[in-house]
Amino acid sequence: xxxxxxxTIGGSTVSDAFDIQVxxxxxxxxxxxNFSATIDNLDGKNSGNYIVGDEVKIYADKxxxxxxxxxxxxxxxxKRFPSREIKQQLLIKGRDYTARLMDxxxxxxxxxxLPAGSIVKDIIxxxxxxxxxxxxxxxxxxxxxxxxxxxxxxDAVKKLAELSNYTFYVDENKDLHxxxxxxxxxxxxFNNTNVIRANFIxxxxxxxxxxxxxxxxxxxxxxxEFTADGAGSLFTLTYKPHNTQVDVGSxxxxxxxxxxxxxxxxIIPTSGVDYLVNYDDQAISFTSGxxxxxxxxxxxxxxxxxxxxxxxxxxxxxxxxxxIKKYGKRIxxxxxxxxxxxxxxxxxxxxxxxxxxxxxxxGTLNVHGLIDVTPSQTAIVNLPQQxxxxxTYDVLEVQYDFNKTKNETENVLILQVNKKLDNIxxxxxxxxxxxxxxxxxxxxSSDILSRFEFTTGSITIKQSGCAVSQRSIAGDALIxxxxxxxxxxxxxxxxxxxxxxxxxxxxxxILGTSKLGTQVSLWNKTWSGCYY
Amino acid sequence: MTVSxxxxxxxxxxxxxxxxxxxxxxxIGKGSGTSVATTNALISGADVQALTSTTFPSSNKIKWQAxxxxxxxxxxxxxxxxxxxxxxxxxxxxSRTGIPSLTFDGTNxxxxxxxxxxxx
Numbered sequence: 001x002x003x004x005x006x007x008t009i010g011g012s013t014v015s016d017a018f019d020i021q022v023x024x025x026x027x028x029x030x031x032x033x034n035f036s037a038t039i040d041n042l043d044g045k046n047s048g049n050y051i052v053g054d055e056v057k058i059y060a061d062k063x064x065x066x067x068x069x070x071x072x073x074x075x076x077x078x079k080r081f082p083s084r085e086i087k088q089q090l091l092i093k094g095r096d097y098t099a100r101l102m103d104x105x106x107x108x109x110x111x112x113x114l115p116a117g118s119i120v121k122d123i124i125x126x127x128x129x130x131x132x133x134x135x136x137x138x139x140x141x142x143x144x145x146x147x148x149x150x151x152x153x154x155d156a157v158k159k160l161a162e163l164s165n166y167t168f169y170v171d172e173n174k175d176l177h178x179x180x181x182x183x184x185x186x187x188x189x190f191n192n193t194n195v196i197r198a199n200f201i202x203x204x205x206x207x208x209x210x211x212x213x214x215x216x217x218x219x220x221x222x223x224x225e226f227t228a229d230g231a232g233s234l235f236t237l238t239y240k241p242h243n244t245q246v247d248v249g250s251x252x253x254x255x256x257x258x259x260x261x262x263x264x265x266x267i268i269p270t271s272g273v274d275y276l277v278n279y280d281d282q283a284i285s286f287t288s289g290x291x292x293x294x295x296x297x298x299x300x301x302x303x304x305x306x307x308x309x310x311x312x313x314x315x316x317x318x319x320x321x322x323x324i325k326k327y328g329k330r331i332x333x334x335x336x337x338x339x340x341x342x343x344x345x346x347x348x349x350x351x352x353x354x355x356x357x358x359x360x361x362x363g364t365l366n367v368h369g370l371i372d373v374t375p376s377q378t379a380i381v382n383l384p385q386q387x388x389x390x391x392t393y394d395v396l397e398v399q400y401d402f403n404k405t406k407n408e409t410e411n412v413l414i415l416q417v418n419k420k421l422d423n424i425x426x427x428x429x430x431x432x433x434x435x436x437x438x439x440x441x442x443x444x445s446s447d448i449l450s451r452f453e454f455t456t457g458s459i460t461i462k463q464s465g466c467a468v469s470q471r472s473i474a475g476d477a478l479i480x481x482x483x484x485x486x487x488x489x490x491x492x493x494x495x496x497x498x499x500x501x502x503x504x505x506x507x508x509x510i511l512g513t514s515k516l517g518t519q520v521s522l523w524n525k526t527w528s529g530c531y532y
Numbered sequence: 533m534t535v536s537x538x539x540x541x542x543x544x545x546x547x548x549x550x551x552x553x554x555x556x557x558x559x560i561g562k563g564s565g566t567s568v569a570t571t572n573a574l575i576s577g578a579d580v581q582a583l584t585s586t587t588f589p590s591s592n593k594i595k596w597q598a599x600x601x602x603x604x605x606x607x608x609x610x611x612x613x614x615x616x617x618x619x620x621x622x623x624x625x626x627s628r629t630g631i632p633s634l635t636f637d638g639t640n641x642x643x644x645x646x647x648x649x650x651x652x
Contacts, residue, residue, distance in 0.1 A: 461535060461543055464593060464649035466629055468610070470640040523643055527631045530646070 003060065003371060003412050004067040005402040007037060009076060009092075010054035016040040020402040022058055022072045024096075026375045027158045027168040028420050029397055030429055032098030035072055041081065041090040052076055056094055057172075060371050060400060062410070071371075071400065072096060073172040098154065098170045100128045106148040106156045108443050110340075115139050116164035119146065120157055120178050127153050131170060136178040139164040144343045149440035151338075155433060162351050167376045167394070179376065182394055186377035190365055196411060197366035200386050201421060206360040208332035209323035213349045215314035215339030219243070223307050230300030233286040239310035240282050246275050247305045248298045255305065258296070261287075268292060316345040323357040332356065337441045360419035363393065367413040373398050381417060393417040466530035469523040534567040539626035542617065553617040555626055557582055558598030558644055561612040564630055573622040578608050580619055595647045606638035613644050 007014045019038040025031055035058060039046055054076045061067035074096035082089050095102075104127050111119045117138035124133050141164035148156050161168050161178065168178045219242060226235050228248075249255035258274035263285065274296040275286045284306055288295040298304055319329075334352065339345050363381065373379065375398050382390045397416035406412045420426075542553050563575025581598045589595050596615060611633045618624035627646070636642065 460651040461540070462649050462651055463535065463627065464647040465645070466613075466647070467643075467645040468613070468631060468634065469643040469645075470634070470636075471643070472640055526634060529631065530629060 001063060001369070001410055002065075003062050003402070003407045003410050004065045005400075005407065005412075006059040006067045008057045008059075009050045012049075014039060014050075016046060018403060020058060020400070022400040022402075024072065024375050024398040025169065026396055027098075027154070027161055029416070030158075030420070030426050032102060032154075033072065033074065033096035033169070034094065035074060035096075036091065036093045039090040039092065041083070041088045042086075044088065046090050047081070050076060050079065050090075050092065052079060056092075058400075060402065060412075062369075062371060069372075070172045073174065075099060096170055096172075097130055097174045100131055101154040101157060101170070102152055104128060105150040105152050108147075108149045110145065110147045111143060112145050113142055116141050116143050116160040116166065117178055119143060120160055120168075120176070123148075123153055123156055124176060130174050132173075132175045133178075134175050135171070136176055137166070137180065139166055139178075139180070141165070144347065145341055146344065147338045147340060149338055149437075149443040151436070151440075162355070163347060165354075169376055177376065181376075182378055182392070184377050185392075186373050186379045186395065188370065188373060189380040189382060190367060190415070191382040194368050194370060195365050195383065196368045198363065198383050198386055200361055200363040200383075200388065200418075202359050202361040203421060204327055204359050205330075206356065206419075206421065207323065207327045207358065208330050208352070208356040209321075209327065210317065210319040210329055210331045211349050211352045211356075212331065212333045213316045213339065213345045213352070214333070214335045215341070215345045216337045217314070218312045219309040220312050221307065221309050223305065226304040226306070228298035228300060228302045228304055230297070233288060233297050235284045235304065235306065237282045237284065237306065237308065239308075240279050241277060241284070241306075241308035242311055243309045244277050244284070245307040246284060247307075248274075248302055250301065250303050255303075314339060314342055314345050316342065316349045318346075318349045318353055320353055320357040327359070336437060338437060360421055362396075362419055362421040363388075363415075363417045365415045365417060366411065367415060369410045370413055371400065373413065373415065379415075379417065396420055463530040466528060467525050468527040469525045471523045534569055534571060535627050536567075536571050536625055537569050538572055538624060540569075542626065553624065555583065555586070555596055555615045555617055557616050557619055558596065558646075559614040559616055559625070560600070560608065560610055560642070560644070561614070562609050564611050564633070567628040567630065571628045572625050574612055574614050574625070574628060576612075578610075579604060580616075589647070592650045593647055595645060597643065597645045599644075600642040602636075602638055602641050605636035605640060605642050608636050610634040610636065610642065613646075615646055 005020055007017050007020055014037075017037045017039045020035065021037070022033070022035045024033045035056060041047060056072070056074050056076050057070055058072040059067040059069055060071045061069050075094045076092055077094040077099075078092065080091040082091060106123055106127055111122075115138040117136050120136050121133045124131050124136070143160065143163055146160070146163070151159075157168055157178070160166070165181050166178055167181045168176060170176050222239065224237055244260055246258040246260060247255035248258055259272055261270055261273040261276050263276040263278040263283075268291045271292065273287055275284050277284060286297045288297045332352065334348065336348070339348065363386075365381070373395055375395050377395050378392050379395055380390055381388050381393050395415055395417055399414040399416070400412050401414065402412055545552075546554070557580050559574050559577055559580045561574035561577040565575050579600065581600055581604075583596050584599045585597045587595050587597070610631070612628060612630045614628040615626045616624045617626065629646075
């Protein structure tokens with residue numbers, strides 16, 4: 001029993017590859033499937049053979065040589081030439097077509113009341129190349145509202161997958177799979193008969209059982225009216241004020257707009273300021289006193305109208321009490337300005353809580369004698385020594401390590417199962433996404449933009465032919481009195497009235513006019529050209 | 533044959549929506565010499581004729597035709613012709629073509645056909 005592998009680049013089989021590593025991942029892993037390979041490059045024999053951008057296919061089979069089952073299709077993205085005296089190698093790396101989802105973004109757009117799969121299909125059609133959607137299921141989850149502002153396509157699909165408890169990956173035929181999680185069984189059981197190494201990690205710090213979701217904020221306009229008593233200068237508002245506008249006057253239709261400032265910015269307020277705003281105390285105070293040299297306090301009985309905006313946040317908080325009881329309260333805060341309505345915030349909260357209310361357990365299995373496992377499938381794991389008895393776990397990642405030794409011993413397969421534990425890559429990616437969300441705050445799907453498309457084309461006008469033709473007026477006709485064409489019995493009389501001479505015809509029998517034999521001969525092309 | 537600067541300028545205007553100054557006349561002349569883009573007249577004009585027809589023989593092509601009768605051609609030694617949008621032989625010439633000289637003695641008519649093609 002042996003495992004065989006084969007790699008083609010740009011359609012040509014690579015015969016000098018002695019070490020190939022393939023990782024097939026689902027979206028939950030936060031990365032694309034990828035490959036790396038080491039190719040012999042002694043004396044530079046492969047130095048010019050493979051081009052960045054070439055399509056790479058990797059095949060693997062058990063006991064079939066050459067292998068014919070395609071396990072990876074992607075693009076060659078990196079070439080490196082590490083070399084020593086007698087050991088020259090070519091290292092190549094690349095990603096699968098999930099890269100197409102990472103290379104582009106979803107333009108500002110809001111989807112309302114649609115199945116998650118339907119949104120995925122629309123996004124893929126609009127914003128990716130090469131990817132098909134044959135295996136995208138609509139999902140029973142209707143997304144009430146989701147907004148994207150130049151979100152990478154990969155992250156948009158990932159967000160939709162999380163909202164609908166789906167999983168996704170791009171297969172070797174460039175088809176996107178968007179399927180319900182934990183439904184498709186591989187039919188495999190991993191136990192002491194085929195697992196040669198196992199490692200499970202479970203961490204409490206992955207638990208979050210109280211989630212706060214902050215979305216965008218709205219400014220709501222409000223008006224409050226007071227009547228000055230001539231003594232008190234402080235007027236307390238109901239809410240913390242933004243964009244304050246103070247009018248003073250009786251009647252109020254004859255008001256005077258007041259000039260404002262910020263409380264406590266200066267010991268002595270700037271000259272000319274009529275009132276000061278204290279945001280946290282929700283107060284407006286009119287200026288007066290000898291230090292400023294004037295008194296802005298409205299006279300007793302004067303109407304004071306204060307228009308201002310109050311800030312209304314979209315915020316939802318939720319907790320899982322069972323989880324809090326088991327693991328203690330752990331709080332997670334999500335700030336996402338793309339959330340513009342409470343329903344979306346609530347959906348996000350529910351999803352986050354469901355994902356994080358229990359400690360995550362991630363397992364790594366080195367498997368003997370198997371290769372036909374697809375990420376996103378489920379498998380039964382029965383390793384009692386690890387505290388796992390016949391548990392059904394999702395397969396998150398399938399890794400193949402192909403080399404001579406591992407192929408012959410059939411130890412090429414490494415699986416990542418159950419839940420993904422965040423690593424440094426995820427942390428960095430989350431930071432990048434957070435920055436991206438902050439940068440996208442002012443982008444709105446209703447914005448009108450000028451679109452510039454740059455391309456090159458041309459219109460050429462060419463002359464496609466010229467012809468100069470001559471026609472004898474006498475070739476077949478008779479010219480009265482002509483020594484060449486007036487010989488009875490040799491020339492021809494025309495037979496059409498108004499064109500040639502017709503004897504006895506009142507219109508065409510007029511001697512000496514142009515009606516005599518002018519249009520009987522055929523045109524003869526005497527020159528042609530202008531063909532370029 | 534050379535499409536003149538004037539002709540190219542008109543074509544650009546047509547694409548932009550202008551429908552004035554399209555080819556309407558064919559000039560013939562007796563002068564010989566090469567044509568360049570700045571050519572805007574015949575070297576030695578002899579006659580002008582309104583176009584007999586403007587047709588579109590196939591996709592992307594347009595053909596102009598002009599005809600002269602034997603009386604009009606009598607005595608002319610044809611060596612050049614030009615298509616123009618005006619009846620003045622100077623200024624509105626779209627293209628000028630020089631040909632080997634042809635002598636007309638009053639017994640021949642003349643037909644000139646000129647075809648343009650628009651390419652990518």
